[in-house]
Amino acid sequence: MTNYLLRNASILGGEPTDLLLRDGVIAEIGAGLSADGVEEIDAAGLVALPGxxxxxxxxxxxxxxxxxxxxxxxxxxxxxxxxxxxxxxxxxxxxxxxxxxxxxxxxxxxxxxxxxxxxxxxxxxxxxxxxxxxxxxxxxxxxxxxxxxxxxxxxxxxxxxxxxxxxxxxxxxxxxxxxxxxxxxxxxxxxxxxxxxxxxxxxxxxxxxxxxxxxxxxxxxxxxxxxxxxxxxxxxxxxxxxxxxxxxxxxxxxxxxxxxxxxxxxxxxxxxxxxxxxxxxxxxxxxxxxxxxxxxxxxxxxxxxxxxxxxxxxxxxxxxxxxxxxxxxxxxxxxxxxxxxxxxxxxxxxxxxxxxxxxGRVSAEHGRPLEVGEPANVVLYDPSVRRVVDASQSASLSRNTPYAGRELPGRVVATFLRGKATVLDGKLAQS
Known part of the structure; x- marks a missing residue:
């Protein structure tokens, strides 16, 4: 599994900090972290939320x-x-x-x-x-x-x-x-x-x-x-x-x-x-x-x-x-x-x-706070951008979105499931 260092993410909209995602958990949180063998992601301006x-x-x-x-x-x-x-x-x-x-x-x-x-x-x-x-x-x-x-x-x-x-x-x-x-x-x-x-x-x-x-x-x-x-x-x-x-x-x-x-x-x-x-x-x-x-x-x-x-x-x-x-x-x-x-x-x-x-009684696995030792279920979200919804770009098989052509705020930049990237740079990650 690839490990990730998220640089300058804003946890729940707070002050920028780094998050180290290693072996499926949040291994470290703090400013100026360093780690070998990780993929670094510039998360400046992004809000970090639990999955x-x-x-x-x-x-x-x-x-x-x-x-x-x-x-x-x-x-x-x-x-x-x-x-x-x-x-x-x-x-x-x-x-x-x-x-x-x-x-x-x-x-x-x-x-x-x-x-x-x-x-x-x-x-x-x-x-x-x-x-x-x-x-x-x-x-x-x-x-x-x-x-x-x-x-x-x-x-x-x-x-x-x-x-x-x-x-x-x-x-x-x-x-x-x-x-x-x-x-x-x-x-x-x-x-x-x-x-x-x-x-x-x-x-x-x-x-x-x-x-x-x-x-x-x-x-x-x-x-x-x-x-x-x-x-x-x-x-x-x-x-x-x-x-x-x-x-x-x-x-x-x-x-x-x-x-x-x-x-x-x-x-x-x-x-x-x-x-x-x-x-x-x-x-x-x-x-x-x-x-x-x-x-x-x-x-x-x-x-x-x-x-x-x-x-x-x-x-x-x-x-x-x-x-x-x-x-x-x-x-x-x-x-x-x-x-x-x-x-x-x-x-x-x-x-x-x-x-x-x-x-749903799954609190042991999901909905956990973004803290050291917790499962690395993390979302990086950019609230500053605006985008026009394009139904043809949906990952769903269907296209029945009522927002097609509508401008909405924000964009999911990355999603991590127990440290595995499922979305990177706003696109589905390669399995």
Whole structure:
């Protein structure tokens, strides 16, 4: 393994210093370090962050390798500064058995671009009728601790209660896709005056908020852990805030696109902006930013959802929900949270590395502070540059980014996974 000396890096935006990455760990930190047999990298002006952790990624393999594979998805993750991703269960076949989650875990190990932690389905086939093999997945080589039917809601309250009770045995967490199905039948975009004008079936905020409220109560009742996926409304933020004030074990995530984009984009009828949950109002966006800043929302998670062009290059009503997120997440957090002064770089590290690692129960390997003796999971990020997003240059197999042609701040310069460079000079490193 090549060892690296990072010169004049700014750890969490602090004073410049050197970091020596040797044998997979951070061996030394200090000014003016010297070492033999290392590759030196000029990191002046770059912010050093712990490797990012995404608790919500769709890698599509097995079954939809036309959209993404573990290989290409983890390459996109590395390009975005991620050293670990949690892969959602809505594959084909669904990751509802020990065999499928172990397959995804092994594919991640073989690819080697970042660590892949499979998320197990809550119900068999995501059908919402019977619990999946939660215990078997937890005991498998993949050591699954996060379970979700994401893409679908566990809408049956009795089934949700049983899942919350079951995972307590091995310190698991249920990550809920909060969408009351009866309130969102045929829904296409945020319910508003605009949806009426556009003739698109509205998706009411209460469809999300009702499930979150119910599940917070259930989690408190059984004393279990609940994680709320992709919070998108001001009302949802308030419900989560109230749950936390009561001391309930509830965590929540927000996606980068919900921090930046609004439902006004639906007026273009461009399906690139069709996502689940939908883009919401400007007021919702402001509430989400405030919730992330004050800690009500715990983490940023990408909900990276690749689709082949035929699933997006069609009329709005027929198009698939979802958009890419891994390679642009850090830039959007800089634009919406750091540059306006809502959080600093230490806050970014907390929300995009340490806390998601804790929720996913991988804190021994990821989300560690940049200190001597810790795993050398490091991102070098240049916040001073601006770049125009070019969809054709994405490491993902798919091209459904809503930011194509948009200028965003910042650029991941290098990513190191246990001291191994996965990205160097903004490009994928050679294996």
């Amino acid at each position: 990012l952790v995404d608790l919500h990624t769709h890698l599509r393999e097995p079954g939809r390798e036309d959209a993404e594979t573990v290989e290409t998805g983890t390459q996109a993750a590395a390009m975005g500064g991620f050293t670990a991703v949690f892969a959602m269960a809505n594959t084909e076949p669904v990751a509802d058995t020990a065999g499928v989650v172990e397959q995804v875990w092994r594919l991640g190990r073989e690819a080697g671009h970042c660590d892949v932690y499979p998320i197990g389905a809550v119900t068999i086939g995501l059908a919402g009728e019977r619990l999946a093999e939660l215990g078997a997945m937890a005991d498998s080589a993949a050591h699954v601790r996060v379970f979700s039917d994401d893409g679908k809601c566990v809408s049956d309250a009795v089934l949700m209660r049983r899942a919350l009770e079951y995972v307590k045995a091995f310190d698991g967490v249920i990550a809920q896709h909060a969408q009351e199905p009866r309130l969102t039948e045929g829904a296409q975009m945020n319910e508003s005056e605009l949806s009426g004008r556009l003739g698109l079936t509205g998706w009411p905020a209460v469809a999300e908020e009702a499930i979150i409220a119910r599940d917070c109560l259930l989690a408190a009742h059984v004393g279990s852990r609940l994680h709320v996926c992709h919070v998108s409304t001001a009302g949802s933020v308030e419900i989560v805030r109230q749950a936390k004030e009561k001391g309930w074990d509830v965590t929540a995530e927000v996606c980068p696109h919900h921090l930046l984009l609004t439902d006004e984009l639906a007026a273009t009828y461009d399906p690139i902006y069709k996502v689940n949950p939908p883009l919401r109002s400007a007021d919702d966006v402001q509430a989400l930013r405030a919730g992330l800043a004050d800690g009500t929302i715990d983490i940023v998670a990408t909900d990276h959802a690749p689709h082949p062009h035929e699933d997006k290059d069609c009329e709005w009503s027929a198009a698939a929900f979802g958009m890419l997120g891994l390679e642009t997440a850090l830039s959007i957090v800089q634009e919406t949270m750091v540059d306006p002064g809502l959080i600093d770089w230490a806050g970014v590290a907390q929300r995009m590395s340490a806390t998601p690692a804790r929720i």
